[in-house]
Amino acid sequence: MSESVDGYDIAAPDPAGMVASLSSLGYSLEAAIADLVDNSVSAKARNIDVEFTWAGRDSWIAVVDDGEGMTEAELVTAMTVAARGPATPRTSADLGRFGVGLKSASFSQARQLTVATASASGWHTRTWDLDVVEKFGEWRLMHGADDETISLLDQLRSKADRGTIVLWRRLNGYHAANVTDDDTPTQKQFYDEATRTESHLGMVFARFLSGARRRRLRVSGTAVQPWDPFLTNHPSVQRLPVEELPLGTSSVRVEAFVLPSVHRLGQGEYDDAAGPRGWLDQQGFYVYRRDRLILAGDWLGQRGMRREEKYNLARIAVDIPADADVEWGVDVRKSSVVPPVGLRQHLNRIARQARTRAAEVLRHRGQVAARTHGDPLLYAWNVRRVDGHVTCRINRSHPLIQAALRSGGTSTDDIRAVIRLLEETVPVTALRVMHETDTSDDPEPFGGAGQADSDATEVAERIYGALVSDGRSPAAARARLRTMPPFDQLQGFWSG
The missing domain is CATH 1.10.10 (Arc Repressor Mutant, subunit A)
Structure with missing residues (x-):
């Protein structure tokens, strides 16, 4: 749609095309819900509930908070796509930037978005129905909602006199005609997504779920537990010195942590420390903006740095100022960043220090596990690095190995025991941490x-x-x- 004016054209985007674009930004469900929770935190909500309700093709998801709410004019602005640009002044509690988070996150997951909100002026409701937008080719923001949606809103707000409810209906992937109430596999998938959302929110909003500013955040009635990627309260965590890196008129705070090896963690601690995505995918930088986690477990494209198991224990907290969004290339989904050129060398240096320390912790643990030194009676394998090459040898001082080598014959039971011992004690950990992926140090049998x-x-x-x-x-x-x-x-x- 365009309008010719003297000297230029007004080339407004087609609503249906714009909706398709916003719906295709690549949000995961948990990331989209995190965007809604951002708004609740910005509204100073103390209690935030994420509700997943299965009803076949009529299943729905809602985020309900007891925050400050909005006036009717503020609601219309909040429901308008990109009503506020990234340069618009915001409060220190505002976690948004582009003014499209509510809409883009919602359109990526549902065909109907309804927001009901109340401040001192009573409750107001507006609805985006993407079928209506596409049918009329206009941004028709509907007053109120249909009767069934109003009934759900009444249940969700109960007797509250302020706060905000964001309700998604006609969910993508679940509103298909073949989805029924008794579709057990699809129902399981729906609630599996609720579990993933709970873990994701515990990671993203961990700093808001503990301390003096603590919020209560629940998913389908279950309290979300904060996940601390740095195990800051564990006595065996190594903390590298905090650095304040200058950036314009402000600074970026960077603190590197090297987590303890598995033998210093209980099984429950170890499993929890792995995080929602597992050890390998949780290593690297954690970028926070206004205490909200933007990026979790990434080496930020640093040259020569890739995910390797020997660096699993290295995690680095980076706190960027809110007014540095442009310099850091924070995207609409708040899921990726690009470090400023002037900081990359410093971040690379800090990352290398943390990676070296992490590899040393694992290497030491690997050496202990394989016993490259110490009591020769305990370990069946010796693993060493000699002249740049890793060697792996059976420990001939082990009593069972000596019995097998003793002249005069060995019983079949002894041989079986030796074979079983070697099978069960293959020094995988030691080989993994000693092997340098960028060198040709693979063991060469009999010298190559x-x-x-x-x-x-x-x-x-x-x-x-x-x-x-x-x-x-x-x-x-x-x-x-x-x-x-x-x-x-x-x-x-x-x-x-």
């Missing part, structure tokens, strides 16, 4: 490709003898050896 040394030849002769004893001809035994690792990469009597 080339002429077999005496040790390799002795082992090959034993295997050759066993094959012949088992009925193979000498030629067939040598042919079989030539296909066996590592002899397929070595030259010896079997090669001809």
Whole structure:
């Protein structure tokens, strides 16, 4: 739709196309709900309830708070797409920026968005029905709502005289004609999403769920528990020095943490510390804006830094000022950031320090687990790094191994015990933390490709003898050896 004016055209976006664009921003359900909770926090709500109600294709989700509410004019502004630009002055409690969060988050999840709100002037209700917008090609913000929606709003607000209710109906993925009330698999999926939402909100709003400013946040009646990615109260956490990095007229606060290894955590602590996405995906930077988590577990595109298990214990808190959104490239969904060029070198340095410390903690734990030193009677494997190469050897001082090597014969039970011991104690942890992914340090059997040394030849002769004893001809035994690792990469009597 366009209008010609002297010297230029008014090229207003088509409402249906705009709705499609806002609906396709890539929100997950939990991220979309977090955007609604942002508004409740900004409205100084003390109690926030997220309700998931299964009713087949009529299932619905609502966010209900006891915040300051809005006047009718404020409600219309809040329901208008991009009514406030990113440069609009906001209060220190406002977690928004673009003025599209409520709408884009809601349109990504539902075809009908209804908001009912009350301040001192009583309750007011407005509804976006995307079918209506697309049918008429106009931004028709409906007064009130249909009877069924009004009935739900009455239930949700109960006797409250202020606050805000955001109600999603005709949910994407659930409003299909083939979804029925007794569709058990779809119902399970619906409530699984509620569980994921609970975990996500506990991570994103952890700082609001504890301390003096504590809010009560519930999902379907269950209190959301704050998740602390840094285990700040654990005595074994290593805290690197806090740095205040200058950015314009303000500064960015950065604090790196190295979490304790698993042997210093109880099983429950370890499972909880893994976070909603698991250890590997939770390592890295955690970027906060006004105490709201924007990005969780990411290396921010730092050169040469990727997720690796040996860095699982490294987590870094970054607090950015609210007026630095532009410099940090905070997106509409509040789910990604791009660090300012001037800070990248400092962030890289801090990240490398944290990663090095984290790898050292795991390496030490791996060495203890594999016992590269210490009592030789306890561990079946020795793992070492020698001349830049990782070596893995069976501990010949172990009593069970010595019994198997003792002259005069060994019982079959002893051999079985040795094999079982080796199977159950493969030093995976030590190998993982000692292996440097950017170097060629993989163990090379018998020194690598080339002429077999005496040790390799002795082992090959034993295997050759066993094959012949088992009925193979000498030629067939040598042919079989030539296909066996590592002899397929070595030259010896079997090669001809």
